[in-house]
Amino acid sequence: MEAKKEVVNVNPKAIIHQRFGDKAHYNIEEIQEFSSNGCPGLVIPQKGPCLYRCCLQLPDLSVVSDVFKRKKDAMHNAAEKALEKLSDPPVKNPSDQLVSRLSYLFSNEFYAICHPLSGHFRASLHREGDLNGFVPVSIMPFYDSKISNLCKSIKPEVELKPLDVTSIIMEASARLSDTVFCSKELLSLKRVTPYPPEVLQLVEVSCEKGTHVKVIRVPYMVDKSVDSLTLDVSSNKYYMDAIAQQLGVPDASRVLLSRGIGKASSETRLYFCAPKSHELDVISGNESYDLFHEDVSSCTYYRLLLNKVPRGIYKLSREAIFAAELPLKFGTRSNWRGMFPRDILSTFCRQHHLPEPVFSNTTTAKTTPGSEESFKSEVKIFSKDRNLIFHCYPQESYKKQSDAIQHSSLKVLSWLNDFLNTDGDTINGNKGDLVFYPEHISKDLLVQIKGNYEKMLGFDGGNQDKMLEYRIEGVESEITPSNGCLVCVGYCVWLVSGEEREIIEKNEEFEFELGSEAVIPDLEAVVGGMSVGQSGCFRTELPPRELIFAANGDSERISVLLSSGNCSLEYTTTLLRVTEPLEDRMEKALFNPSLSKQRVQYAVQQIKDSSATFLVDFGCGSGSLLDSLLDYPTSLERIIGVDISVKALARAAKTLHSKLSNNSSVPIKSSCIKSALLLDGSITTFDSRLYGCDIGTCLEVIEHMSEDQATLFGHIVLSSFLPKLLIVSTPNYEYNVILQKSTPQSQEEEEDKNPTKPCKFRNFDHKFEWTREQFQVWASEIAKKHNYGVEFSGVGGVEGVEPGFASQIAVFKRVCELPEGGELKDVPYDVVWDWRRSNE
Incomplete structure (x- = not known):
């Protein structure tokens, strides 16, 4: 206000x-x-x-x-x-320029203009007694950039020793003894001659009523609480004297200022005592040009701290302190919500007074005739003295230059978040494609980054080692979300203590992509088990108090509840709507049944034809294929799913456990299943528990890997895992032109539409999409090398009719029997869920 x-x-x-x-x-x-x-x-x-x-x-x-x-x-x-x-006539010597600048500040013309410092000059004429007309030297460099820059030119060390600025200004003012009076006792300056009547008229103000502003006092001792105060900053008083009074010092000359924190349009500063006795009681309030002021509460203060770290910047941009998390992957505008990674990184640098990030973009060569150029982006962050702090050089390439920039920014942000959650004594200088130079970052900045903000962001949505307990209410509908869907929920977070409860945060409509880890895990897990129209409720342990105060401005009421003990957070959420991924929408607009269902039916037929009893799903994700297979009568007795996402596996475990334990409203048809196992690991690493399976599936997975990784998987699975049958499906790039014509284009896609350009990939997360020829060459080469036969087919479309199937499929068949002694006891994968019918 x-x-x-x-x-x-x-x-x-x-x-x-x-x-x-x-x-x-x-x-x-x-x-x-x-x-x-x-x-x-x-x-x-x-x-x-x-x-x-x-x-x-x-x-x-x-x-x-x-x-x-x-x-x-x-x-x-x-x-x-x-x-x-x-x-202010031009002079070359910085000392002479400073003298000239001070002379102008005390001139008649300066009083007449609208300048941040002129307000202080006018207000000084309302000071009482011997202080009348005196302007504190400490404020001058903060409200006049010319003075600040000239002081740095005269003595560069003032950047690290800001108190030296006072002595530089006092020495310069001594050369203006005829016009400016310098008080070393008051550390203030005053004009010698009185101002003319026309200038004095500018400071004549009415005293009809006082003006009060809320501020907060932040104690130097961190174990003391933050207090709210009210200052009288009426126009007939000098607000710096009011601050001095609250700090317990004689006058404004003993008050020092910090740099501005927050947005430039509404700067907030810290005001503190000059370190005469090193007693640093700190008060935070909003500085004023004598035109505007804003109230500052404890909520404001904690949000300023929250805005110092990448996760906090993203949370505030989403207006969801408790629900939102900085996603691990960058998508398009359609599935990314909140500030973009590049903007977050730039904000982080500005908050810590670092130069803007420097991006270097390179274009990769075309790999095949007719293919598009792709881009890579490096990002560097420098210190104020231009020493390199961070250097991120991702190897991934992207079709759009802007996407490459966003992805490299997100890598740095993710590293910063990891760094904040580790001990400062265990700084790792290198992490994959990012190099960190701690010797080039100031100790003050390290303390800032890893200070109080760290514990504020320590909340991870509750203790993830505990089983999540929740309830879902409402009639189940046919519309349920799946991994990759854009969901919209309404949610409310309550602070609960016994029978008393207080709203901490509320959001009527909040969108996120399911599976992108853009929200706390508990909320994602509950929403993943709901259908549109249903509501869910769950509780988590209490996060740090600072996070609660940052979300809620009614600190007195919240403090009462927190002091009562035994508090927890209660989330209530309602699933409002579900938007399927563009890939699914395109497929549903053209195929009935959908391509995903046709792929499942293809796998079921292969299982029946081969009488397979042991199936492994490579890259099972949230278990959509395994879940669907249970709806068909098959000969399967043992199923294993493996993926690198523990959270996706947790969702798969929830779904499969419900069905296999007969807790589902829909009975399973594949009733022969005796055991089910979900493993956390990379499908390019061998694990003996998957060795020699009857049938392996890898449906719509390899395109999410790099082409090199996809080839490595092909060699590993056929040389080490040795399945009797392996089914691999991937999108047919040639079919995209038909798919993308079958569904309305979004605004973003309309902007990119160009008939002369090749088609877009079906999903933003696809690293490649192969033509039929490329896929067949890839499959034939690895089959020949490892003594497998291969046949090609597909689903969606008609065989022999251009441009082929929408999803192309390769079925690899092992030619020889399993070698004796080939099953090694090598088990690098971690067990996420292990179900056996005997232990049901």
């Missing part, structure tokens, strides 16, 4: 007109805003409102304004710059 003070300012244009009349010419120029998009040499025009720049031509001077959205603001800025130059 903002409150405006009644302060009259003389228009800089009016002063220029009084001095130059018709000789002052304002030329307005409309400009197009451009952005480098973080890429050297790349300039992109930005869409948005018109912007204006003003050139003010005077008889002996010409100035150009900054860029503004309004013509009027550009003209005022040009006039203001002209007044500064007219009263």
Whole structure:
């Protein structure tokens, strides 16, 4: 909430007109805003409102304004710059420039312009007694960038020792003894001669009623609580004296300021005592130009801390402190919610006063005739003295340059999150394709990053070692979400203590992609078991208090509940709607039954024909294939699923356990199943428990791997796992033109539509999609090398009719018997779920 003070300012244009009349010419120029998009040499025009720049031509001077959205603001800025130059003749020596700048600050013209520091000068004339007219030196470099930059030029060390700025300004003011009085006792400056009546009229304000602003006191000792205070910052008083009073020091000259924290449009600063006795009681409030002020609460303070780390920045951008998590993968606009990774990384750098991230983009060569160019993006983060801190050089390539930038940004953010959750003494300088140089990062920044913000973000949605207990209510509908679906939920988080409860966070509509780990695991697990219209409820352990205060502004009420003990969080959520992935929507628009169901039916037929009893699903994900197979009568007795996502396997275990334990409303038809096992591991690593299975399936998996990894899997599975039969399916790239014409295009897809370009991949997570020829060459080569036969088929479409099947399938058949002694006891996979009928 903002409150405006009644302060009259003389228009800089009016002063220029009084001095130059018709000789002052304002030329307005409309400009197009451009952005480098973080890429050297790349300039992109930005869409948005018109912007204006003003050139003010005077008889002996010409100035150009900054860029503004309004013509009027550009003209005022040009006039203001002209007044500064007219009263501030150019000099080369930084010390002389500082003297000249101080002389201008105490001139009549400076009082008349709207400047962050001029408000303090005007307010100083309301100070009582001997303090009247004195301006504290400590505030000058914070509200006047020219003074700050000149002090750095005179003594570069002031960047690390900001208290030295005071002595530099005091020494410069001593050279202005005729116009400026320097009080070493008060550490303040005052104009020697009185201001003329026309200037004094500017500071005449009414005292009808006081103005009060909420601030918070942050104690130096971290075990003490944050207190809320109210300051009287009425327009007939100097608010810095009010702050000094609360800090217990004589006057504003003993108060020091921090840099601004938060957004530039609404800066918040820390005000603290000068380290005379090193007693650093800290108070946080909003500085004011004497035009506006804002209330600051403990909620504001904790959100500022939350905004210092990548996960916190993302949570705040989603307005979901308790539900949202920074996703591990970047998707398109259709399935990514909140600030984009690149924006989060830039915000992180700005929050910690680091230069903007530097991106370097390279184009990879075309691999096949007619294929598109792809892009890789490196990102570097430097310290203030231009030493390299982070260097991320991902090897993955992407069809869009913007996607490559987002993915490299997300890699750095993920590393930062991992770093925040580890001991600072175990810093790893290298992690895959990212290098970290801790020797180039300041100790202060390390303390900032790994300080109090770390424990605030320690909440992970409850103790994941415990079995999640929840209840789902409502009539089950036919619309249920699956991995990759975009779901929309409404949720509410309650702080519960006995019979008392208080809302902490509420969101009427909240979207996330199921399976992307963009929300806390408990919420994702519950929503994954619901259908549209149903509601779910579950409880988690209490997170750090700081996180609760950041979400809720009513700290007094919350503090009462927390002090009662035995508190927990209760989540209630309702599944509002489900949007299937674009790939599924395209397939359903053209095929009945859907391609996924046709693939299951194909696998079932192969099982029946081969009388298979032991099946392994390579890359089983959330168990959709295994779940579907249970709906058909087959000869299967033993099934194993393996995947690298533990959370996907947990969802698969929940679904399979319900069916196999006869807890499902739909009885299973494949009643011969005696054991089921879900394993966490890479399908490119051998595990003897999968050795020699009757049938192996790998349906729509390899395209999510790199082509090299897909080839490695082919060699490993046929040389080590040695299934009797292996079914591999993957999208037929040639069929995409038909699929993408069968469904309406989204706005983003419309922008990309170009008939001269090849078709897009069906899913943003696909690393490649092969033509029929490419797939057959790949399958034939690995089959021949490992003594397997291979036959090609598919589902969706008609055999022999162009462009072939929508999903192309290769069926590998082992030619010889299993070698004797080939089953080694090598079990690197971790067991996620083990079910046996005898132990049901």
